[in-house]
Amino acid sequence: MIDVTLALLFLAAAPDPQPGISEALAAERARRIRDIHYELHLQVPAQREQPIVGTAKIRFSLQQPEQPVVLDFAPGADHILSVSVPYRWVNGHLVLRKGAEPIEIRFRAGDAPLNRNPDYFYSLFVPARAHFAIPCFDQPDLKTRFSVTMQVPAGWQAISNAAPGVATEPLPTYLLSVAAGKFQVEQSGRLRLFHRETDRKKVDRNLKAIFELHERAIRAMEEYTGLPYAFGKFDFVALPAFQFGGMEHPGAIDYKAESLFLDESATQQQLLGRASLIAHETAHMWFGDLVTMKWFNDVWLKEVFANFMAAKIVNPSFPQLNHELRFYLSHYRTAYDVDRTAGANAIRQHLANLNDAGSMYGPIIYQKAPIVMRQLEALLGETKFRNALRVYLKRYSFSNVTWDQLITILDEQTPADLKTWSKIWIDTAGRPPAGKTKSYGHFVLPDGYGSYTLDAHSRTYLLAHLPEIPDALTRAIAWGTLWENMLDGKVAERDLQLLALAWLPRESDELNIQRTLTDLTRLSLWNREPRVETLLRERIETAPSRSLKAAYFEAYSRTASSPEAMDWLTRVWKKELLIPDLPLAENDSIALASELALRGIDVRQQQLAKIQNPDRKAEFAFVLPALDADPAVRAQFFRSLLDRKNRAHESWVLDALRYLHHPSRAKASEPFLLPSLVVLQEIQKTGDIFFPQRWISTTLRGHRDRESATVVRRFLATLPPHYPARLRLTILAAADELFRFSAR
Structure with a gap:
């Protein structure tokens, strides 16, 4: 039997681990710890305000057992209900003495990475956030066999990497997945899909493609690698407001629901995006998971x-x-x-x-x-x-x-x-100067990845003759090179707008059309050109495919501002006017109502009342204040986002930021810039992996004037030496276009 007094004295003498998981701590544990098996049981209450209570039984072999063992558990000492061995909590860690028996810990789970909602929750532990919810060795090179069971409310489904109580193959903690809630289940052979979509027609319209794309991806990976899928079951969960497109938890992939369930008006880019997303997450079962x-x-x-x-x-x-x-x-x-x-x-x-x-x-x-x-x-x-x-x-x-x-x-x-x-x-930052070039007779383009300035003759020729280039890829490279030269101040934005107007009616490749429309939309938000509105409206009527009609309609709804356009779009939103072969799905209606509100036509409450899906209704209700015509309402809403509890649904926050910092409201939102920069370090600590970059990019994208650039430059100039270097790089990258345009 361990002498508890001696054990506590021993632990007190051990040096304190630092916050987070340092290289030194990780290396020391990887050297000493082997064969980890983790039995996790979670009691999930129906009310999200009540804590999830867990029990963790952790077995492992240990070299140098006379030395303390450090587990990671960030929520705090007050979340620890009991531990089977002597321990102390310090800096987000449990320092404990390991005996011959498994360590058993009862705890209240931390909510930060558990994404709790009224009738569902899901974990997101990448890159090292498992220890913000459960006690564990939270580093990628200590792979663990997890056996997970959950006690959930009646009517809820529980999903994890393996069947309840069955041990997984060895996984890093960032790939552990636990989710539960009111989900519907669809099955096709070995594949199971859990979802919350209430539009049954939408589900049925997409289901066959979703299952087929997964099966094709699995077969393709098995054939390419020569290795079979290694993780037993193959479930996936479609989650509303999921932070990423997908997350590769083996046996329980998570997806953003709208990335799987596409509307009838889905563009070719959206269809491609779904196929690529599914292939990407499936490929991770080998590259990253295995x-x-x-x-x-x-x-x-x-x-x-x-x-x-x-x-x-x-x-x-x-x-x-x-x-x-x-x-x-x-x-x-x-x-x-x-x-x-x-x-x-x-x-x-x-x-x-x-x-x-x-x-x-x-x-x-x-x-x-x-x-x-x-x-x-x-x-x-x-x-x-x-x-x-x-x-x-x-x-x-x-x-x-x-x-x-x-x-x-x-x-x-x-x-x-x-x-x-x-x-x-791999180890050098930045674009190399373009080495290889290719001559096309009348012009020269880069032949590979790198920075390239067009010569004056090529620039003049391409602005006049790009639509005549016979090869679609060459047209795309020419447009992309002109775009880069525009950012460098070598090509005028208006010249690119006029080129797009001449090119779009003649372009036959849908991918090129959609890319050019994206760029034309960005240009037209800053530089009003009436002919853009005219062209887009004409192409909505004459585009040869439904996906192109949808692409032109989206560009038109984001850029049009004339009274005639507003009247036409309002009639479309009210469904008084139907566009042939372009049905207005619920997502389309929400997006259109938002664009109308930005232009002073407030149909927000009517739109809110029309929404059938409860998850989409909750999202639109959240975004409503960001669309308000009153600057004071918008300012109050922005201030609420500085409180982390109001940033729980990150995709909702990003939608709201796009409206707050819309170019048409740039002057009114300029006071938000400094607080947005100040809170960024907290967002890095509390948000998910893409959120800091997306927060600051969405914020700065709506600004171009010198005053806004000055705010950012002064903030960067006053950063202390200990400010995270990568976060500073994130700000510099996000501010690049602001700096370029404000200097002109």
């Missing part, structure tokens, strides 16, 4: 292969598409949005503490890294590259790796100097 990065500085490694494989998987499902064009449009422009800025970061970054792991995510790992990985595949050849990945996955199944370990395997397939290549492309 083989996991050792530390979150290599988080890009799982994301690059999920995106890389998604492109390979989606292509056969959409044989009519130009997939090289799609890759360019999906990756280059978004990567440039960060890589051109003073906030650019390398693909692989140093990470001292998992507290900062969320700042690793962004366009550099999601968009630039796949471009770089395609270079590597081209360097080795497809067959050798696939063979190397098969070795990698088989050798490190259910284990953890670093990029250097993969490079070693890849090096065996080629005489090329991959370490030098990696230093340039």
Whole structure:
């Protein structure tokens, strides 16, 4: 029997672990701890105001048992109900003495990563947020077998990575999933979908495609890797207001509901987006789940292969598409949005503490890294590259790796100097100067990823003749290069507007049309050009497909402002006027009501009364004050967002910010800029991985004047030395266009 007094004295003498999970703590635990098995039982009350009470029984083998063991548990000492061994709580950790028996802990779960709603909840533990809810070893290289049971209210469904009480394969804590609530269940073979969609026609219209896309992705991954799906059951949950497009919990993938359940008017981009999202999350079952990065500085490694494989998987499902064009449009422009800025970061970054792991995510790992990985595949050849990945996955199944370990395997397939290549492309920030170029007779364009300034002749020619270029990909590269040159001040915004007006009626590729409409919308919010409104209205009537009609309609509703346009859009919203072959679904009606409110036509309450789905009704009710015509109401609402409890639904907050900082209201929202910057560090600590970047990008995107730029520059100039370096880069990247335009 342990002498409790001696044990407590022993624990008191142990050094205090620092907040978060440091590299040193993680390395020490990875050296000492093996064979972790975690039995977790949660009692979930029907009322979200009541705590979720849990019991955790943790078994593991331990080297140097005479040394204390540090578990992570951030909610606080007051959330610990009992522990079976002597312990003390300090800095978000339990320091305890491990005996021969399992450690058993009763606790009140922390709510921060549990996303609790009136009749459902779900966990989101990536990158290191499991310990904000439950006691655990919250680092990716201590994989655990989880056995989870939940006691839930009558009528609720409970979902986790494996069946109740069944042990999972070894998983890192960030992939543990627990969810429960009033869900409907759909099944097709081994696949089960849990959802809350109340529109049965919408469910039935999408269900076959959702299941087929998953099955195709699983088969494609098994064929490419030579390894079967390793995690038993294959469930997925469609969640309203989910923070990401999806999250790759094995056996229990989470998706944003609207990404799966598309409206009848879905554009080709939305159909592609759904297919790519499903392929991305399925690819993670191998890249990230089966083989996991050792530390979150290599988080890009799982994301690059999920995106890389998604492109390979989606292509056969959409044989009519130009997939090289799609890759360019999906990756280059978004990567440039960060890589051109003073906030650019390398693909692989140093990470001292998992507290900062969320700042690793962004366009550099999601968009630039796949471009770089395609270079590597081209360097080795497809067959050798696939063979190397098969070795990698088989050798490190259910284990953890670093990029250097993969490079070693890849090096065996080629005489090329991959370490030098990696230093340039993986470890260096920013766009390289464009090396290779391609001449098209009348003009020259970059041939690859990089920064490129058009020569005067090429610039003049493309502004006049871009629609005449026969190849769709070349047209896209030309438009993208002109866009970059516009940001550099080499091309006038009005010239790009006029080019879009000449190009759109002649463009035959839907992907190019949708990309150009996105850019034209951005331009037209700042520079009113009546001919844009005229063209968009005409194309709503004459576009050859439903998805294009929807794309033109969205652009029109976001940019039109004439009295005639407002009257026409109001009649469409009231359904007094029906657009042939373009049904107005509930989401479309909500979006249109929001745009009308921005332009002084207040139909918010009528729209709220019309919404049938309770989750969509709650979201629109939240956003309503951001659409109010009274600046005082909007200001009061903004101040409420500075309180973390009012930011629980991050996607709702981002919608509200887009309306608060709409260009038409930029002057009124300028006082919100400094508080938005000040609260950003708290948002990084309390929000999910993409939220800090999206919060500040959405805030600054609606501003262009010098006063706004001055606010941001002064804030950056007064930051203390200990301010998180990556968060500073996030601000610099988000402010890039503001700085550029305000200086003109």
